[in-house]
Amino acid sequence: MTKCSRRNIFKLAGAGSLALLLPAVAMKNAGTAWAQDNALDPESPQAKALGYVAHFEDVDQAKWTRYQEGQICGNCQLAQGDVSADWMGCGIFPGKQVAREGWCNAWVARQG
Ligand code: SF4
Structure with missing residues (x-):
């Protein structure tokens, strides 16, 4: 027992x-x-076409003149999923993850 x-x-x-x-x-x-x-490679042709960088400080501001301070993937309307996470989906790059502090030329202010 x-x-x-x-x-x-x-x-x-x-x-x-x-x-x-x-x-x-x-x-x-x-x-x-x-x-x-699944992180989006900034060197891939699709990413380069839109000037994607994994960190906003790497934006070539001479080339990508739409960039303005404060714009990051985490506050972009096209970001998908948890925008407070380090990585998230993006409507522009299906199947890829973009960095929360990343940026590309398709950035649109997030509503709400
Ligand atoms: S569209 Fe928005 S979320 Fe997607 S990579 Fe560009 S800035 Fe980031």
Whole structure:
């Protein structure tokens, strides 16, 4: 017969908590990996055509004169998904993730 001591109960609770936590950690890391794997390459022809950069400080302001301070993917109307996240979707670049602090020449002020 198994002895059900307080120590055994705490051991089981600890193992159960870990079992619940591990899949959540794995899913979070999988999401990050997916975003990085699908990150829009600023050197790709589509990105270059619109002057996309992964950080607004890299905008060539002599070439892309529409750029104005404060414009980032995170406040662009065309951004999709969680715009407070580091990476997000974009209606201009389907299947790719753009950086929250990125920018391209198609930037449109986000409404609301
Ligand atoms: S359209 Fe908007 S969200 Fe998409 S890359 Fe350009 S600035 Fe970023």
